[in-house]
Amino acid sequence: MTTTMTSKGQVTIPKPIRDALHLKPGAAIEFSVNAQGEVVLHSGKPKMGKAVTIDRFEAVRGKADIKWRTDDLMALLRGDD
Known part of the structure; x- marks a missing residue:
């Protein structure tokens, strides 16, 4: 099979x-180039040590160990006493 390279080196x-x-x-x-000069x-494969990007919200979903009730959380955030 033959393909043509663009001026930017893309094929x-x-x-x-x-x-x-x-x-x-x-x-x-x-x-890579083998011993016969052929491109292989x-x-x-992803390189070892290269971090996989994970959605920051998915990474923490379900991690809270305190079960907040909405009313309690809103009172805390608003400063209601």
């Missing part, structure tokens, strides 16, 4: 290759 990976590697939009891709394309 389109042909669909049969994307399908074979199970590549989806946003997927990491690793390139690998489905990239």
Whole structure:
């Protein structure tokens, strides 16, 4: 299969290759050159130590150990005595 490189160095990976590697939009891709000078394309794996972004609200959902009642919480926040 042949593809054309743009002036920015971008190429389109042909669909049969994307399908074979199970590549989806946003997927990491690793390139290497083997001993014969051929470019080898690998489905990239997330690097160790790279943090996965988690929604900050999902990260704390269900973590509270105090069961607040709405009226009690509103009284505390408003300063009602």
